Amino acid sequence: MDGSTFAPGPASPIASAFALDEQPERRMNKREAAKALTRSKVRNAAEALFDTVGYDKATIRGIAAKAGMSTGAVFANFKDKLALYVDIKGHKPVTVEQGHELFHVMLDLIPELQDEIEQRQTGGNAETWAYLDSLLQRAGPVVEAIKATAPAEAKDV
Structure with a gap:
């Protein structure tokens, strides 16, 4: 078999009119997926702390502990506590x-x-x-x- 039996033929004008211009979403590799999972855990832990104890009392150490991560994992994903807060809430904390x-x-x-x-x-x-x-x-x-x-x-x- 030469493969030509299953090769797609030229697109018809009707098929071309309904073709999607979007590219299929690229799948993450394992490293990217692990990083996204870590970031999500850090965000969820931080959001919970911000909502319960407030911005001032939440600490990077506390966020890391709640997420089951090291403080290094927090800093690998966010510059500092303020950047994490802004990423979650969309604005700086209110004084x-x-x-x-x-x-x-x-x-x-x-x-x-x-x-x-x-x-x-x-x-x-x-x-x-x-x-x-x-x-x-x-x-x-x-x-x-x-x-x-x-x-x-x-x-x-």
Whole structure:
């Protein structure tokens, strides 16, 4: 057998019109897969620590221990704790002072938001309720972040 029996023929104009331009995704070799797994473990451990003890109290040593890795493995994947935090959260950590300021800004906005919600509720259409639902879904993480950084006397507000 010369192989020509199974060789693809010239592409028809119809087949060419539906051909995908994307290249198939390249598979990682074992080394790349191991590095990606290590990076993922470090990120997951760091995220858990950042969420439970906060940025300031989380340490590279603690992150490495939680990930079951050495501190060298953390530094092989991330320049420092700040780079790791930014990679996970997408922004620099908020300082206590910034958190207090954000908290008070949000407190000032609450009456305005309540007025807007009340005005939209009177319309009662599906678009209004969809907007309110999306507003509440987006507000959840912001509220949690504010609570985490709020001054003790303001947490009961």
